Amino acid sequence: MIRKFFLERASWILFFLFVESFFLFIAYLDAAVPFDSILYMVFLSSILFLLFLAFRYRKETEFYRNLEEREGDLDYASVPEGESPFEKIVSEKMQSLLDDYRRKLAKNRLSLEQEKDELLSWIHEMKTPLSAMHLMIDRVADETLRDQLTYEWLRIHLLLDKQLHQKRIATMENDVFIEQVALEPVIFQEIKALRSWCISKGIGFDVSLEAEDVLTDGKWLSFILRQILTNAVKYSESADILIKSEKKGEHVRLEITDFGRGIDPRDLPRIFDKGFTSAKDHQNSGATGMGLYLAKKAADFLHIRIDVKSKPGEGTTFILTFPKKNEFVRLAGM
Structure with a gap:
């Protein structure tokens, strides 16, 4: 000065x-x-x-x-x-x-809230025709055609679900309820949603849950698992996906292992970055680079640590470490 x-x-x-x-x-x-x-x-x-x-x-x-x-x-x-x-x-x-900035900020915030509400309303409205479409697909006699239509239906369903949670995650603190959640029904519900896709790719699941319950929010845990399992199925062919849980001290660890193409070591530190897609996915217009980014944001809020181990050509393991009870003091009142 x-x-x-x-x-x-x-x-x-x-x-x-x-x-x-x-x-x-x-x-x-x-x-x-x-x-x-x-x-x-x-x-x-x-x-x-x-x-x-x-x-x-x-x-x-x-x-x-x-x-x-x-x-x-x-x-x-x-x-x-x-x-x-x-x-x-x-x-x-x-x-x-x-004064000017505050007025503009309030106006932009109101505009964003209206846009968010309109988008959420549209997503919910889309669920009705999607449900009807799913029932119609189940009645298709040609098995090959039915599998193809089911896969495309699932893609739309997952994209809408991802968009829904992307809008909700900004106000996640208003949408969290911490409780003891049984892992088995959550995991099997997500596996069931991917069943037709897994059958068409010859993928099975080997589930072994030594630790059965975790302290978390069930809805957001389902979303996190959905992103990880979707990637595991997407990049695997004719192989089982292993899911196991165990108690490590006061923490519960949940491991999800696939035997797909694996992740390049150069890409591994960036897989949770917003919009990141690997070099192999650049030609894939369906890859948005948002799934793992949103999963990591939700996991961080729930104090769930996500570690990843991968070898190209051998597969990938996602390890979710759930917090202890005393780590939820801040979230318990929500």
Whole structure:
């Protein structure tokens, strides 16, 4: 701040030094002017000028120091009150801008809420024709055609489900209920939803649950498992997917292992990034790069740690480590 102050007042300081030097120069040229007296006056005026600078530094920088330390929010109270005319101009202008930003923010927030409500309404409305379509597909006599139609139906269903949770995850704290959740019905419900797809690809499931219950939100756990299982089925062919749970100290671990193509080591650190798709998926227009990103966001909120181990050509293991009871103090009241 001192350096900025001297840079701001550099013209004043240079002007003062020029005047002092000019007086000394005149006294040096004119013998009638006592040089020692002028030198003494220059010395005294320099002392006074330094004291004046010190006083003005404290006076002038207080407002800007408070402004620099101000948090980047829209709170009026954090805007320092100016004392000098120029400081008052800055303070009043900032308050005017904050008013404008707050109005625009409220307007944009309302617009986003309306858009979100409209989209959620549309998704829910789509579920009715999808359910009817599923019943019609079940009545198709041609088994090959029925499997193809069921697969396409499932893709639409999963995309709508992903979009629904993507909109809900921003306000997830309002949609969480922590309780003891039985793993078996949740897992088998998700397997059942993928049954036709798994049959067409020759994929089975080997489920072994030593630990049967976890403390979490059942609905969001289903969503997390749905994303992991969908990827496991998508990238596997004619192989079983292993699902097992076990107790590790006070934590429950759930492992989901597939024997598909695996994940490239270069891609592994980025699989939870928003919109990330591997190089092998760039030609796949159906890959959105949002499933694992949303699953990780939901898991982080529920204090579920997700670890991934993978070898290209051998398969991938997702490990979900559920929190202890005392880690849910913040979520328990929701």
